[in-house]
Amino acid sequence: MPKKVEQCFECGQMVDKNALGLNKKLLGENVSKFFCLSCLAENLGVSVEDLIAKIEEFKREGCKLFS
Ligand SMILES: [Zn+2]
Numbered sequence: 001m002p003k004k005v006e007q008c009f010e011c012g013q014m015v016d017k018n019a020l021g022l023n024k025k026l027l028g029e030n031v032s033k034f035f036c037l038s039c040l041a042e043n044l045g046v047s048v049e050d051l052i053a054k055i056e057e058f059k060r061e062g063c064k065l066f067s
Pocket residue numbers: 008009010011012013035036037038039040
């Protein structure tokens with residue numbers, strides 16, 4: 001059995017832990033589709049830099065979804 005890796009629903013790129021956490025934060029804990037940072041940014045109409053800033057913000061809050 002291949003190890004399950006989350007892949008971007010749109011482009012198939014691997015979605016890392018922080019991007020995964022951000023998906024859950026922004027789209028809901030129970031989402032079944034995940035997006036990589038660039039597709040997520042595009043979907044939300046923001047820039048990747050904005051998302052990275054968000055991740056940093058959540059990390060500072062001590063959110064366990066991010067490393
Ligand atoms: Zn993508």
